[in-house]
Amino acid sequence: MAKPSTVFTCQNCGATYRKWQGQCDSCGEWNAIAEEAAADATPKGLGAGKGRNIEFVPLDGASKSAPRLISGVAEFD
Helix, strand or coil, X not given: CCCCCEEEEECXXXXXXXXXXXXXXXXXXXXXXXXXXXXCCCCCCCCCCCCCCCCCCCCCCCCCCCCCCCXXXXXXX
């Protein structure tokens, strides 16, 4: 699973960076960069309607046992 990505955004000009830095390269302001969650932080591929339906069967003996084979060894029969 991918690590959730964060974006650092300048509060004055809106410039975005992948890592925090003290001074904004665009406007030159110091300590104006704040951490924000990325917009694409939701997991991909988990939409509704994907996958196949599975029919569940109760385990209370509803299945019939397969016919046994005789091996000729008393310990295994």
